[in-house]
Amino acid sequence: MTDSISDDRSRGARGRDTGAFAPAEPAVGAIMRRLIRGYVAPRWRLIAGAVVAMAVVAGTTGALPFLMQAAADRIFNGKDEQLLWLLPPLIVVVMGLRSVAEYFARIAQGYLSNRVVADLRGELYERLAFADIGFLQSAHSGRFVSIVQNDVSVVNLAATQSLTGMVQNGLQVIGLVVAMFWMDPILATIVTAALPVGTVALRKQKRKAHRAVDDTLKGVGRLGAMMAETLQAIRVVKSYNREAEEAARARREIEATLAHMMTTVKNRAATGPITEGLGGIAIAAAIFYGGWQGIHGSLTLGSFMGFMTAAMLLYQPVKALASLHNQLIEGATAAARVFAVLDHEQKITELPGAVPLKPGLGAIRFEAVSFAYEPGKPVLDDFSLDIPAGSRVALVGPSGSGKSTVMNLILRFFDPDAGRVLIDGQDIREATIASTRRASALLTQDPVLFDDTVIGNIRYGSEDASEAAVIAAAKAAAAHDFIMALPNGYQTQVGEGGGLLSGGQKQRIAFARAMLRGAPILLLDEPTSALDAESEAKIQEALDTSLVGRTVIVIAHRLSTVKKADLIVVLDAGRIVEIGRHQDLVDRGGVYARLYASQFDDGDAGAGAAATAEGV
């Protein structure tokens, strides 16, 4: 039993990975085609320029053996003095041309690969921002960060660079092989016979290379998740003296990832002996055959030297091609993970003829709604509820009874499995997503502030709002006075997550943001539960005065805050077990009455409640 508990904990949120980013062994060809078609081909002009530059590099490389042959045959043997004056400047011109072409080829290649990275990152970021909440919750956010940052870099390093490298080196190989066959077809056959043998040997490495890279990327993703979690939870980490354990946990992951990286390194290094071994045999055979022909046949020293120059020059691009093959697999593996995120099918989508939700007063209706986050585990079961416009409704019930889920469905974060949710008589599934969400303003238990100024945070989602409107919203949220007392007033930077403000201040800024949005529906997910009595009283007062006419749904554990609600909905296991006004429910003596009594028997709850008894 103990073991299973510790297993669960070590996996926990830290180990979450649905496997969505770890496709089976990727079809390298298909992935490369997609990468080329979608990201490389649109820059065809640049590619054309790069190919021309690479062709010049290959052509000038192929010309060098001929120049060597001419030097040996006509200058040394033929004593051609005129050529002696001509050849060196010609070599300088050829080499100069080669280096200029190489310079442009490199710039084009660098731009192309970085462009692909930029495109992929932009697309991923956008896709993640629009992704379903359910998908985003399927893995730690650190893993998504790692895919955007790390996996995409591997696509760049391996896929696009190796792709251009393959073109460049491939052209050189073609140039040199053509030159060799031109010079001596038999010698050329001897040297190039090694090429197909090497190809077969390299293919065998493919599976190993894929696994190693996949494991490395997963490890880096886990490390990213760990780091994000440790930093976010740093106050808890320190207060529990867990710094050393957190560091040790990260170190274990780093060491495991290092082992996977070393497999990749060994795979890459293994291409050396394969190409070198085969290259050595080919050159030895060429020397023997060439030497034999030199002694017994008609092969001149110049022809032999020219040929051997070509054979030696061939060695470098062939070696590069061999290691690029491994890099290509690495890049394809990373690209497959990136594409898995890009291809994730959204479940919350708009119908083809979706229309904007007509602005109304915020009446909400649940019609026989059933919903489960996971198949077979129903959270709402045949749930029907009518919330008239402008009313204040409190959702109460035990933890896990489905209160937040009701809000998730109003915001269309998820769709019901059965039944309908209507806002002002319109099925929200038939409306556009943006207009549905515009109908509500959400205030969560844990207020979310961005690393921006106070005014930037209040204006979030209402960027066009005037300064006067911002101030009016801040006043309605009882925030104006403390904002004015901040060092730079509305221009004060709030720090990461609003870390430079108190919990109550953050909540009031978040409330001002919700007020500024001017939505007819306000969803309050226990927004005051973490506040001190004074902050809570201020927010309650603001709620009472500023929200007249709006539909307010509040989730509250402390029942003192819901006494004035028009309707109290008591949930249990996804069903409404009681519904009515406070006094009616107390008089009925059912679940609510018992919950209420238990809270007021409890000394703490009673004391906390006393200050806010005039709540919603």
Ligand SMILES: Nc1ncnc2c1ncn2[C@@H]1O[C@H](COP(=O)(O)OP(=O)(O)OP(=O)(O)O)[C@@H](O)[C@H]1O
């Ligand atoms: N994203 C999710 N994926 C899977 N299950 C979930 C998810 N969110 C909630 N649940 C489950 O759905 C049930 C209802 O959760 P919900 O958050 O709606 O309850 P709640 O009444 O708001 O609880 P609390 O008062 O503790 O916030 C719970 O059993 C919870 O474990």
